[in-house]
Amino acid sequence: MRGQFENTIVSGVTRLGVPFIQIFALYVIIHGHYAPGGGFQGGVILAASMMLLRLSLGEEEEHRRFSPTAALVLACIGSLVYGVAGLVPLLLGGEFLNYARLPIPGIDGPQLRFLGILIVEIGVGMVVWGTLVTLFDYLAGSES
């Protein structure tokens, strides 16, 4: 089904561009250790790609692929990821959010803290992504 614009150029450019936008968003999240970026920025870019899809290809099709409920659940899961990454070290005898106590075998010390930062950034990215898509759906979406 075509979107509200019924325009081949708009939908074609969107279909062509969105994969690159989403790959770039994942890069921004993963590469936050080495360059400006991280969960907040990458999550915003991912949400922007979803908004672009919803605007140009139509909401019905996009809601079937990624529903508003899924966005909300994603945001809550991201928050949970962050909270669990904080609580697990606390239960294992460390401090709250001390990633060096995460129970991941094979690596320890600074490398584990490196991995902990990555886990937390992914959680933040999920929260920002889900929340912004939810905001878009509720502010600009149709009433269905």
Place this chain on the structure above:
Amino acid sequence: MKVLLWLILGLFFALLVYAESDLPNPADPAGPTRIHITPEYIEGAAEDTHTPNLVTAVLADYRSYDTLGETVVILTAGLAVILILPRGAGRG
């Protein structure tokens, strides 16, 4: 009532100016905000966390608690929008 309001506001302003005059100079390289724990973060971040980006190391490791709060604030803002607005409220 208006006079009282302005009086209280003026008093608070005077208190603010008085307190501000006593603060250390924020541009001073030897000031207390620069020598307390900042050097430890700057020198130790690469060793402690293997993260070359100092901003990420402070944001997600040393000050992780703060970032957790920020994340929950964003989630709460989204939930509040769902609770208050009916879907499609911004249209028309």
